[in-house]
Amino acid sequence: MHIKEFITTIPVKKVTLRDIVSFEKTPINLLIAVMTLLFLVLFAVGITTYILHGHHAYNVTKEHPWGLLIAVYIFFVVSSTGLCIVGSLGDVFGFKDYMMISKRAIFGSIITIVSGFAVIAFEIGHPITMVIYNILTPGFTSAIWWMGTLYGLYMTFMIIEFVFLLKHNMKMAKIFGLTGLLVGLAAHSNLGGVFGFLNARTISNGVFYPMYFILTAFITGIFLSFIMYGFKYRLKFDEKATLLLTNLAKIQGLLIAILMFFVTWKMLSDVYGGMPNRAEVARHIFSSATFWAEVFFAMVIPLFIILKSAGKNIVGMFWGSLIGMVGIFFMRYNLVHDTQLKPLQMLKTSEYQLVPTWIEYFPSVTEVMISLGGLGLCLFLYYMGTKLFNLDE
Amino acid sequence: MARYGMALDYKNCINCKACETACKEENGVLLGADNHRIWVGMKEIEGEYPNLSIASNTFYPSQCQHCDEAPCQEVCPTNATYYDKDGQVRIDADKCILCSYCINACPYDARYVDDRTNTVDKCTFCTDTRLARGETTTACQNTCPTKVRIFGDLDDPNSEISQVLQNREHFTLKSNLGTKPKLFYLI
Numbered sequence A: 001m002h003i004k005e006f007i008t009t010i011p012v013k014k015v016t017l018r019d020i021v022s023f024e025k026t027p028i029n030l031l032i033a034v035m036t037l038l039f040l041v042l043f044a045v046g047i048t049t050y051i052l053h054g055h056h057a058y059n060v061t062k063e064h065p066w067g068l069l070i071a072v073y074i075f076f077v078v079s080s081t082g083l084c085i086v087g088s089l090g091d092v093f094g095f096k097d098y099m100m101i102s103k104r105a106i107f108g109s110i111i112t113i114v115s116g117f118a119v120i121a122f123e124i125g126h127p128i129t130m131v132i133y134n135i136l137t138p139g140f141t142s143a144i145w146w147m148g149t150l151y152g153l154y155m156t157f158m159i160i161e162f163v164f165l166l167k168h169n170m171k172m173a174k175i176f177g178l179t180g181l182l183v184g185l186a187a188h189s190n191l192g193g194v195f196g197f198l199n200a201r202t203i204s205n206g207v208f209y210p211m212y213f214i215l216t217a218f219i220t221g222i223f224l225s226f227i228m229y230g231f232k233y234r235l236k237f238d239e240k241a242t243l244l245l246t247n248l249a250k251i252q253g254l255l256i257a258i259l260m261f262f263v264t265w266k267m268l269s270d271v272y273g274g275m276p277n278r279a280e281v282a283r284h285i286f287s288s289a290t291f292w293a294e295v296f297f298a299m300v301i302p303l304f305i306i307l308k309s310a311g312k313n314i315v316g317m318f319w320g321s322l323i324g325m326v327g328i329f330f331m332r333y334n335l336v337h338d339t340q341l342k343p344l345q346m347l348k349t350s351e352y353q354l355v356p357t358w359i360e361y362f363p364s365v366t367e368v369m370i371s372l373g374g375l376g377l378c379l380f381l382y383y384m385g386t387k388l389f390n391l392d393e
Numbered sequence B: 001m002a003r004y005g006m007a008l009d010y011k012n013c014i015n016c017k018a019c020e021t022a023c024k025e026e027n028g029v030l031l032g033a034d035n036h037r038i039w040v041g042m043k044e045i046e047g048e049y050p051n052l053s054i055a056s057n058t059f060y061p062s063q064c065q066h067c068d069e070a071p072c073q074e075v076c077p078t079n080a081t082y083y084d085k086d087g088q089v090r091i092d093a094d095k096c097i098l099c100s101y102c103i104n105a106c107p108y109d110a111r112y113v114d115d116r117t118n119t120v121d122k123c124t125f126c127t128d129t130r131l132a133r134g135e136t137t138t139a140c141q142n143t144c145p146t147k148v149r150i151f152g153d154l155d156d157p158n159s160e161i162s163q164v165l166q167n168r169e170h171f172t173l174k175s176n177l178g179t180k181p182k183l184f185y186l187i
């Protein structure tokens, strides 16, 4: 079959502009619609400001070179990997109960990575140069090279898998799904490696992040599944969805428990290991509100909801997942920010007013606008997806 | 081929900042705190007035250490950061994508963003100017009134720097990180 022919046989619903603007005008739908539009406008304003002023529009500095946009990029690609894992449960691993969510989750994994790329494109100074020299002079020792290249491949596989899912070609979907999943996991652990390789930053250095990223991706994927299904069913789940979500909630309980165990040990070994630049940073992290936001929103509250009802309170878990995603955002933000908390103190103790205190960073308005824009883009693409494709079995 | 390094007799430093000025002039570095290739670090005087310890007030000139195992090079996704034929760590501005990974990875705080090219920059040991013309000095070394800086070929046993390193005790910064800096502080 020719590519062209193949493409024309992809089942896409015909939508007119009227279809797009026609949705049930409930207050919550209207709110989301207005929010999405607002975010997209902010995106445009943010990008324009960036194009006019470059990195000066951001609050990143020599001391704190990675800011909010990196965190948001990570937030999106973690979401993507997570949805890919959830989507794979059914169509790659053949768990029957999870079949129904595959298509929606895989679609979600595509749009989240697209949104992530859309954000990072305005953080990297020269994205076009990147595409060219990633190929011409690849830096094989660079975790960023692997991460970027593998994510590019991953996205391609996810799109192909999605197309086969749409066409109900389960065999091919499985092949591309499995390849995509493996490449995605490799990409994602490499993203952890981007931090893990930083010898200069002992708080991040080591093998912890590559593994932690996979675990938290799975958790994020499950949160997002609850959110997507919660909206789809307007919280009135049918039997099949109830079964699926209860199962997912149980897995989630286990995963969050493991995560807490991981984080506890990381913090314990950071503090009591007594390593310079590590112990004090860890102690400082304990005193930051964003760390506790991460712990309570992404771990304690969702786990409490799950444990209290043995995973059966799926309406509660929908709300728990919304809170959980806020926690996941803080988790990403903290990871990026905490890595850079400690000045490198290169013999310039009092030079250039660089007092050796903790490095401060607060995102600029432009950074916030572009970040919200990424969210707007994601919501918009998801909405379009529900119009264009049949995302259920 | 040479393997250039620098020895710093830092106790002679009088914090006149002639080196900084010379570097900026030589390499056309933009003025401003964030845009510097070399700097003089200062350890403030210890003690409370009037019992001040003048001897505690020391100055430490520093810059890119031209590591033999440079983390900045390792992490660069496009190989924009590379070792040139003489072992200096350099940046090809055409290939730099400004991902800032190297800024984060360098333990020595040596890299900054050049606002004109919107790419990362740092000390080059005057490769584009002096060394390119066949000279074997750097601007900072040439201008230093108290002869703090000794620049030269580490592979040549007769060079001044090799001699000094052979005869005097010295240390490198953050050596536990295994980056093998080519800036040596003489004791």
Ligand code: SF4
Pocket: B063, B064, B065, B066, B067, B070, B071, B072, B073, B089, B105, B106, B107, B108, B109, B110, B111, B122, B179
């Ligand atoms: S001092 Fe920093 S910038 Fe210079 S070579 Fe070493 S790691 Fe690279």
Ligand code: SF4
Pocket: B072, B075, B076, B077, B078, B079, B080, B081, B091, B095, B096, B097, B098, B099, B100, B101, B102, B103, B120
């Ligand atoms: S900012 Fe430029 S030189 Fe530094 S790692 Fe990225 S591409 Fe390489």
